[in-house]
Amino acid sequence: MRAVHNATRFAQRLAAAGGTGVIIPDLPVEEATDWLSAAHEHHLDAVFVVAPNATDQRLARVCAAASGMVYAPATAGVTGGQGPLHPGLRTFVGRLRTLTNLPVGVGIGVSTPEQAACVGSYADAVIVGSAFIRAIEATPGPAGAHQAAVLAQRLADGLRRAVPTAA
Template identity: 75%
Template structure:
């Protein structure tokens, strides 16, 4: 029987723990099945030793929000035979051995074709906490939101800095678990300075929602993570882990992913975000 979303979701528990330790949470992303299914699972297990939130990417042929690193990783996973079932298998494997909140990062088309209610049911059964669907407008999200709520899943929306306050309020009102705020303009994997208006944008979101604010897209170094952690509730890193795997073939890449996660987590053990 579907479980209604309760006031205390897995994401809420994770953020409460991070706040009690006076730090921001670390959210780590990798595509499922990259570079191989076995190595992907090994890397996820290492990420789970340092990260509070694991974003399990669902490889897709047209990842509009993602830059070259994630595009290449998605393409390789698909060539290797990735199937949607592999996402549920990955989540189930991690749920049995990790305390991290497990989100699936996906685009809408795979969920739509699989069936929103069916996808939500399978993800909840596997132990998932929710989803991020960056290309699903809040105006068209009714079917997904009903399915997610019926199965106790959080729906994390990406909030665009160029949106009006009216639209941001609508996005925040539909979301649960966390709001995703881009750290830079453009696609994932951007390597450069954080957007100068990022802190102000996070404060703008705080005026519209009590939900935790996670900052990603363009955060790749421990120094950037520490800077974001001073005003956000979560720091989201993805492409940097893929680059670590690319630069160190085989098991060395998996080890490097774990080491990078530890360095990033260390950088987050700073003062509590001001509005948390």
């Protein structure tokens, strides 16, 4: 009962603050009933991060429970990781499209304009987070905010360029 209360209270507070949804990286869909109910009640999207090694049956369950979009990781590992995009990422996004009409966003590892351009050629959204944190941490103070803005411009320019064949 406590979990239901906490989920409801969190959803209520998030909605009151102007939030529109939550990215759910580590909550299995089978254990998300309380959160999904609270999110629905407060008109919040529940965005699940889906694993590329999941079966189509599991992906279908997750996609059916999700709202707003489905989040596909671009690289193996955890948020903040850097490295090449997963070689099967384009195929995975295509696989998700056969299982849901929701937009497919790709993040977790996207940090360069080249990666943004590549992902932007087949995903509905390119998600970047940790690269901004690294830019701010590398240059404390107002200059860090400027560095984050420069990165944002570089990523946006990457999305507007011709798409490279590999990232």
